[in-house]
Amino acid sequence: MSTLEVQDLVKRYDGRSIVDHVSFRVEDGEFFVLLGPSGSGKTTVLRIICGLEQPDEGRVLLGGEDVTRLSPRQRNVGMVFQDYGLYPSMDVYGNIAYGLENQRLPRDEIRRRVLEAAEKLQLTPLLRRGIDTLSGGEQQRVALARILARDANVFLYDEPLANLDARLRHQARRDVLAVHRLRGVPSLYVTHDQSEALALADRLAIMAAGRLQQVGSPNELLERPANLFVARFLGNPPMNLLEGAIVSEEGRYLCQLGALRLPLAAAWQSVLAARQEPRIIVGLRPREIVPPWELEQAEATAPLCRCPARALTVEALIGEVEVTLELPASQGPAPHLVAVWPEPEELTDLPEEGTELQIGLDPQRLMLFDPHSEQALQTE
Numbered sequence: 069m070s071t072l073e074v075q076d077l078v079k080r081y082d083g084r085s086i087v088d089h090v091s092f093r094v095e096d097g098e099f100f101v102l103l104g105p106s107g108s109g110k111t112t113v114l115r116i117i118c119g120l121e122q123p124d125e126g127r128v129l130l131g132g133e134d135v136t137r138l139s140p141r142q143r144n145v146g147m148v149f150q151d152y153g154l155y156p157s158m159d160v161y162g163n164i165a166y167g168l169e170n171q172r173l174p175r176d177e178i179r180r181r182v183l184e185a186a187e188k189l190q191l192t193p194l195l196r197r198g199i200d201t202l203s204g205g206e207q208q209r210v211a212l213a214r215i216l217a218r219d220a221n222v223f224l225y226d227e228p229l230a231n232l233d234a235r236l237r238h239q240a241r242r243d244v245l246a247v248h249r250l251r252g253v254p255s256l257y258v259t260h261d262q263s264e265a266l267a268l269a270d271r272l273a274i275m276a277a278g279r280l281q282q283v284g285s286p287n288e289l290l291e292r293p294a295n296l297f298v299a300r301f302l303g304n305p306p307m308n309l310l311e312g313a314i315v316s317e318e319g320r321y322l323c324q325l326g327a328l329r330l331p332l333a334a335a336w337q338s339v340l341a342a343r344q345e346p347r348i349i350v351g352l353r354p355r356e357i358v359p360p361w362e363l364e365q366a367e368a369t370a371p372l373c374r375c376p377a378r379a380l381t382v383e384a385l386i387g388e389v390e391v392t393l394e395l396p397a398s399q400g401p402a403p404h405l406v407a408v409w410p411e412p413e414e415l416t417d418l419p420e421e422g423t424e425l426q427i428g429l430d431p432q433r434l435m436l437f438d439p440h441s442e443q444a445l446q447t448e
């Protein structure tokens with residue numbers, strides 16, 4: 069069985085930890101994405117896995133075998149880079165065959181594999197074309213065909229779609245997933261583009277400053293970010309994060325946001341009772357703020373807090389509107405929220421900028437974060 073595991077990887081340059089105790093495991097047939105901002109250490113992890121870089125600490129296991137000290141060739145890893153790593157002096161056939169010739173396979177076997185991979189990626193008519201006569205999308209498919217033909221134990225991708233325009237990128241994502249499914253080995257894909265990560269990943273890991281912040285399925289990370297970094301990084305637009313205070317009233321906890329007091333779900337009771345610090349960061353997802361024209365319908369399924377707000381900006385998206393809202397202030401500045409609402413059936417329901425309206429907040433859906441540790445508080 070093919071699995072990829074990294075255990076406690078550390079890489080330092082000039083005394084700085086670029087990769088800082090990173091561990092994860094990619095199962096057979098799993099598509100795993102490493103997502104993080106530029107400079108967070110993603111490429112370095114990939115280079116350590118394929119053997120182009122040695123870690124200062126930690127191990128790389130392929131199929132349970134420690135390959136940390138093996139050369140890249142001994143690891144049988146298929147890699148697609150951002151610039152595809154194609155040879156301009158060779159035609160498409162030569163580029164797909166290149167890795168196989170290095171493996172010293174019989175000529176007939178090489179030909180069979182090249183033709184099969186070319187067929188799967190619709191490259192058959194292009195086999196004799198020079199690389200520099202191909203479009204970006206076609207070059208990207210040649211790079212994919214090359215790892216498909218290799219029969220590698222693991223596929224690694226380093227931002228392979230970054231040079232494609234939006235339309236081609238969509239098709240190329242499907243090609244990447246098709247190649248992954250054909251071989252069913254672990255795939256590790258590095259990107260800083262969250263929409264790409266969320267579209268491709270079975271599971272993803274968020275990386276920042278050399279450390280893994282959270283690992284899970286796209287839904288788990290969107291629904292339950294482990295800390296403020298993940299909450300700010302994921303989602304389009306990301307979760308609203310507002311400074312608030314916990315107050316207790318007749319044995320119940322409420323959250324004060326500006327002049328608003330939201331009752332908190334009973335599940336928070338024991339975790340809040342154990343805290344000394346009243347200050348809190350409240351997380352509210354833009355699509356969970358109920359628009360004025362859906363209040364009654366939403367209240368039929370969940371008790372909501374109705375809150376007054378003022379629409380500061382209203383921006384039409386495709387089928388949705390993004391509204392910046394100002395909540396009533398108490399002493400400090402008024403809290404601002406971003407809401408994304410489906411376009412109302414009656415366009416007259418759309419708020420105008422500057423108008424007062426009522427929104428609904430579901431206290432069960434609030435997330436709470438500790439302002440010092442920046443970690444999400446967990447209910448019992």
Ligand SMILES: Nc1ncnc2c1ncn2[C@@H]1O[C@H](COP(=O)(O)OP(=O)(O)OP(=O)(O)O)[C@@H](O)[C@H]1O
Pocket residue numbers: 081082086104105106107108109110111112113260
């Ligand atoms: N050989 C090296 N010597 C010194 N510093 C390096 C070296 N290689 C990488 N770094 C530094 O390590 C950090 C992480 O780099 P890395 O390329 O792994 O990040 P990344 O998350 O893949 O970024 P990007 O998305 O921009 O490719 C960066 O600050 C980079 O400058």
